[in-house]
Amino acid sequence: MKSTSSRSVLSRRHLLGLGLTTAVASGALAACTSSGTSGTGGPASAVDTDILPTYRSFDEVVPDLAPQPGLTSSGFFRYPDPVAFSDSAPGDGRPINAMVQTFLAIPPALPQNAYWQEMNRRLGSDLSLSITPAGEYAAKFATAVAGGTLPDMFHVGPTPSLPAFMEARATDLTDHLSGDAILNYPGLANLETDCWKQCVINGRIMGIPIARGIIGVPVLYARSDVLRERGIDEDPASFADLLELCRELTAPQANTWALTGVPMAYLRGMLDLPERWALEDGSFVSTLTDERHLQALEAGRALEAAGTVNPDSAVAPLSQKKQWLAAQTCALHADSFVSWFGLYQQNAGLDGFEIHALSVPGYDGGQGSQVQPIPNVGISAINIDAADRVESLLAVASWFAAPFGTEEYLFQKYGIEGTHFTWDDGDPVVDPDTANQVELGTRYIADATRVLYAPGRSEVVEQAYDYQSRSNTKVIKDPTLGLYSETASRHYDSLNGALLSLELDILAGREPVTAWTAGVEEFMAGGGTEIIDEYRRAHAEAG
């Protein structure tokens, strides 16, 4: 157990300040983004790689498509015969309180939830959950921090000065997870080493990654069936091809447009252009002044000017854009790679619905780059007040991270056989009457490494695997993984928000492309320069 004597102590006033600042922080969870909280500590700091946990993949389940390190995930055509993962219940018999977010419907309470009751039995501890819709988690987290009501385990919400907060409120997990120590927790050991970099703060492992790995990358989907109907069977090989394709798919008089929105990540990928930061000749730099940003914006403007983007795209939420794709109002849609399977699930009732991710070509031909953000969607932590039961709580986290193919994974994702799912040709089929019981949000405490699996759709798994094999040969990684910038943690969201707003104005034609340069200057003057300096120092420290 680590001594706490060396910790920097946060006063109640400081915590209140943190909470208040957090409460007004907007939008995305800072812990999930590159907004300065991707790891480590101090104004600018980096990961000491010596303390990172050992990676040991779970190999008792053999995938149909073997993972290629750095290129692809494992692919499964059927759910394998479930294997047992743990010998005994991980809990210590004492109640466990946890605080999580969810992007789905709030599940029924414990008395009405057979799944939750069974989970408590299997855990060997009663799990008490505070489940908050993701959009409101920042406020809930801030009040819990300031009110001193953080539970035993919690998903870390947006927090300026993350190192100070984690030192004051989270249990140091280094002695339990560093190196081979993690092998006592095989579910956590099955998470790739890179994921842990975000959890290292001031040289200590202070959290557990909520890993998504390479399935969280942005892609541009096309309605394959729509393209086939029009005799289009090849992906665009350059920007000119993309523009031509979009023109062909657009018919405003028929209420159809090619794109649900301007796919800026895809365009930047075509130009091999990192969105904000890059490593050039081993040193950390900003790409904001790169001329290719102007070229990407010009390309986006060209798509808009050609009338190929749904005119409501700027104000439409993601769900609306998915509806457009389903209704063939649009045939191309930018989304996350993991949505590949979700889009099929959502449109299971649509005859002929078929999608694929477009390859990323170079702007003028050749191969473009696949953008790869930070591999986690955040981190979770164990309350410092629960440090006396850290081993049991880590065992619980490891159980939550039970790998695909295990009985534990099957239960966590699909529930109880006969109550929440049935088997159909080797795949679990969810019962819609009880499906809402199963999502408790525990995946935001710890989660398994993601694999490619779409029940009943082996061809989709193959397509997704093929896409990964092709696209991940040339990638743009977010270099801020494992680096920390105090200025970014406080100001990046607002600075970046202004740039994104300017980008929208440029794409809509309200501002000229040249306005980008002035926007970048404002970004730099507002704190961007400090952010780059801090990241640069952090990167240099990391060697």
Place this chain on the structure above:
Amino acid sequence: MRILTALVMAAACALVLVPFAGIISTSLAPSDQVTRSGGMVLIPESISLDAYRSVLSGGVVTRALLVSIGVTVVGTAVSLSVSALLAYATSRRHMVGRTAVVTLILLSLLFTPGMIPSYLAVKDFGLINSYAALVLPVALSAFNVIVMRAFFLGLPGEVTDAARIDGANEWQIFTRIALPLSRAMLAVVGLFYAVGYWNAFFTALLYLDDAARWPLQLVLRTYVVNENPLGAADLGIDRLPAQPSLQMAILVTSVVPILCIYPFLQRHFATGVLTGAVKG
């Protein structure tokens, strides 16, 4: 000129009414039309009540609707009671410490507690995860107390003096004379409170961990604004209508009850609002 005015007015009305029409139409449109249109529908091909049946079938929305009605009714009653008592007391010239109390009320208009101090207070009172947390912290609105106090100050002294001569005590004067004369003002202030309770979602988010206790507005925010998808099981139904229809049906359901109250209170509005506006 009249035609131009009419055109401008019609355009202004259309700007307001067309979105409402879209909301109602989408909630009533058949699912396949909503899917085909990619979201909103302005003119439904046929009328389908599936979305309303789903919303009111006993699942999360129905429960939240009942919670909202309960919180609004109880909260408004509590708020009106404590506000009227405080306003009446501070309007009596012989009340000891009246100036200090009124100053405190006014100060609360200038300095409002933020989210976190409020949360700490609610937590220290042991109200977390209780319906009382939705009512007690906001039971008293200084603005409404000032409005009510102004009204009570305006009551003719002769009336209360006459009652006193007839042997009435302060409580009897308050309940049998002041309150019956204040119906217009009570209606308006009651409406202010009711709308406040009906629309509140943030207090529920902070203070209620159990989603089964959530009021309608938090459900609305979760499933319509933040777009967490609702499943058939959440609504207690077998087949789910199109999500946009469901979302718009929830929206309509959340607006209709409070809209229904307005016509009954409309006639009191001018009297009630003007009272607070001219004397404080």
